[in-house]
Amino acid sequence: MxxxxxxxxxxxxxxxxxxxxxxxxxxxxxxxxxxxxxxxxxxxxxxxxxxxxxxxxxxxxxxxxxxxxxxxxxxxxxxxxxxxxxxxxxxxxxxxxxxxxxxxxxxxxxxxxxxxxxxxxxxxxxxxxxxxxxxxxxxxxxxxxxxxxxxxxxxxxxxxxxxxxxxxxxxxxxxxxxxxxxxxxxxxxxxxxxxxxxxxxxxGEIDAAVASIDSRLIYKRAAETLFQGLSLGSVLLLAALGLAITFGVMGVINMAHGEFVMLGAYTTFVVQEACRGIPWLLPWSLPLSVPAAFLVAGLAGAALERGLIRHLYGRPLETLLMTFGVGMILQQAVRLAFGAQNREVLSPAWMQGTLSLPGGILITQNRLWVIVFSLLVLGLALAAIRLTRFGLEMRAVVQNRRTAATMGIRTGRVDALTFAFGSGMAGMAGVALSQIDNVSPNLGTGYIIDSFMVVVFGGVGSLMGTLVGAMGLGVLNKVIEPWAGAVLAKVAVLVIIMLFIQRRPRGLFALKGRAAEA
Amino acid sequence: MSDVTASPAPRGIPLRLLVRGAIIAAIALLALLPVLNQLPAGSAFRVSDFTVAVTGKWICYGVLALAIDLAWGYAGILSLGHGAFFALGGYAMGMHLMRLIGPRGVYGHPILPDFMVFLGYQHLPWYWLGFDHFPFALLMAMLVPGLLAFLVGWLSFRSRITGVYFSIITQAMTYALMLAFFRNDMGFGGNNGFTDFKELLGMPLNTQGARAALFYAALALLTGSLLLCRHIVSTKLGRVLMAVRDAESRVRFLGYSVTAFKLFVFVLSAVLAGLAGALYVPLVGIINPGDFAPGNSIEAVIWVAVGGRGTLIGAILGAFSVNALKTWLTSFAPDLWLFVLGGLFVAVTLLLPHGLVGLFRRPLK
Known part of the structure; x- marks a missing residue:
């Protein structure tokens, strides 16, 4: 048989x-x-x-x-x-x-x-x-x-x-x-x-099947909205972290912050072009750009603080106007040097593609990397402020400049370093933004207002507040977007922040104690 | 100008009289421009159409600068969103001008403006009703910016949002408005805005006569605003405003309602900006959402800083001189202009805190 x-x-x-x-x-x-x-x-x-x-x-x-x-x-x-x-x-x-x-x-x-x-x-x-x-x-x-x-x-x-x-x-x-x-x-x-x-x-059977799909689609949509929100939030966080230090901690309002982000993105482009000659280095040009962008933007920040901002301490409105002018000059200089058109920064192979999670949720990998990177940068900033000698001196100068000076801290040097640190973080944000946005001379202008909103919303002077503020605004934006459209969502978020400030003028995480009165 | 900021009069002719004479002479000189424009083409004194149009534009900018100076120079309220009030006033007048085109549009629709026909509108949206009447449009050019300023000001001042925080909020306001006006379904022409105007108050635009009439209207607005602002800052109201600028909490402790004073000056300033915008649109013949760009508002602030804030006449002087520089420079080296403008921001704040007017004065402190 x-x-x-x-x-x-x-x-x-x-x-x-x-x-x-x-x-x-x-x-x-x-x-x-x-x-x-x-x-x-x-x-x-x-x-x-x-x-x-x-x-x-x-x-x-x-x-x-x-x-x-x-x-x-x-x-x-x-x-x-x-x-x-x-x-x-x-x-x-x-x-x-x-x-x-x-x-x-x-x-x-x-x-x-x-x-x-x-x-x-x-x-x-x-x-x-x-x-x-x-x-x-x-x-x-x-x-x-x-x-x-x-x-x-x-x-x-x-x-x-x-x-x-x-x-x-x-x-x-x-x-x-x-x-x-x-x-x-x-x-x-x-x-x-x-x-x-x-x-x-x-x-009957079809209705039951549809109901079963719907119950799972709700979770899928919620998960996707959450991811998109966190992705936008991480971008905001990156752009706002440097600002949380220069504006939040030092109280210096720097309208050229967005241009430092732009400088970071262009540094990424330059590093990539430099790596083209060495083929095995090319996939690693992006990680190499991170310290390079930090240095470029940090040096620009130190020069700005020592050369100009220092003379305007205690006059915030003048500082605002002056730094806006500096931003204008930086933007035009980059436009003349690199041209007004967008520059292409490639994604390395290990950052491309999509990840699919159970339940049909799709996640683009480069956005996931930006989230990871933003959290790393936040960790770096927290560690630098809490654990290093520089961080200690910085906090001392912020709390009481004169006492810090009597204790032998060179406050001018600390000011310059703090400002350079905040600007360097803007440069690192530029590396990440080069992956998800167009690298053009006016890259920074799109983020500056949002970043200030994040810092004000989260509470001036608190890095954790900046984290919560950025992620909160990012998710809020993406939750409103489906039924209001992208532009109206942005407008709505601005209005919500205005109303929120009515209730809590000092933001989500207000500083308490003596530092708050300074 | 005011008693508080003016230096002691030197011997001989009092400085105040000298300045006053110079201002009157300058206004008279400006008033002469459209007359010189009428001269025959060969005449040595003839002023070109371009000069009249450009000067008319600058006069509107002068009113905007005056409005900013009233709020910033005297009450310490630095608004980075005054361009929004200017543009809203402009849009109100633009809506009137669009309605006056009537069936002369490209599509020839008897009621709907071209862009609405193009976007498939069936009827006029409700918020366009009434704009076929000039007085209504003029009222709206004041009311809409005024109401917006009241809302933003009330929400901010009552929760004691001051200084740079207020500046950033007003910047966010104009940014949000720009995004909103770029949308086609707002019913304001999307990113093309309004243009191709035909007539205003029965006179066809784009004639010498119309240009001269608009020029004189703008000049009258500038003179009127200057007199009004001068009156305000020289009365007790102005003193309180300056006190708010210099020591807000002390004024509050003395029993003044700081919120009400700030709100008054901010709303008045927005109304002036709206009127300036309403005159600007028929003069230049176009309005689009680009006028809401945050950069425009901050550029207007630098006019005031260049001229000298807290001096009223300095604001006007700044608007004229910066724009003259811009017109002159962009004609042969457009790449250089942004460097110069950026440099102006830096130089004025660092080296010339009292602006051009400060050069002619003894240091205040």
Missing amino acids: NRILLVLMFLLAVVLPAAAQDSYLDALPGLAGGFGSQAEAVERLGASGDPRALPLLRALSEGQLRKRGTTILLPNGSDAATGQPADATDAETVRINNRVRSALRGALGRLQLVSISSDERFAAANSVFRSRSAENIPALEAAISRESVPRVRERQELALAASRLVAPEDAVKRQGIAILGGATSEDSRALLLEARATNPSLA
């Missing part, structure tokens, strides 16, 4: 491919006939699963097939049946009409399901999911049994479920509904709702 089975299976294995080849050869001449026979031939070629059918049908859809009598000629001039070079005199292009074109679309989708490239198979599963026809069911089932890549397989199963939904038998439809109900995607939900209108008998 077993032996007979084995023989039968062996026979099947030998005969099936042969039969497939036959159907390829059988169908081929049909392409040379009228539109009706063309469409039929395309259907048969699509069902054949023959590896030669895919390039053939692609050439047909692009209008590159020629015919000579019943012989079909491939674009390279060879006979489609034998693969040998053939006589191409007086060959004419094979023309097709819309009916053939629509048959082609389905056939190509089915053939791509067995393509070698997993990306192509994924795309094919997607197009079959969208075109959904019960005729695709056998091809999909066959493809799923052979599929080894989980991502593609998952997609194919969804496509199969969608195709089953339009099958004539209710039992098959039920199978489809069950699988679609288990997926967490807007597409499946839309498909089910569409099927509900045409299948009143299955309304």
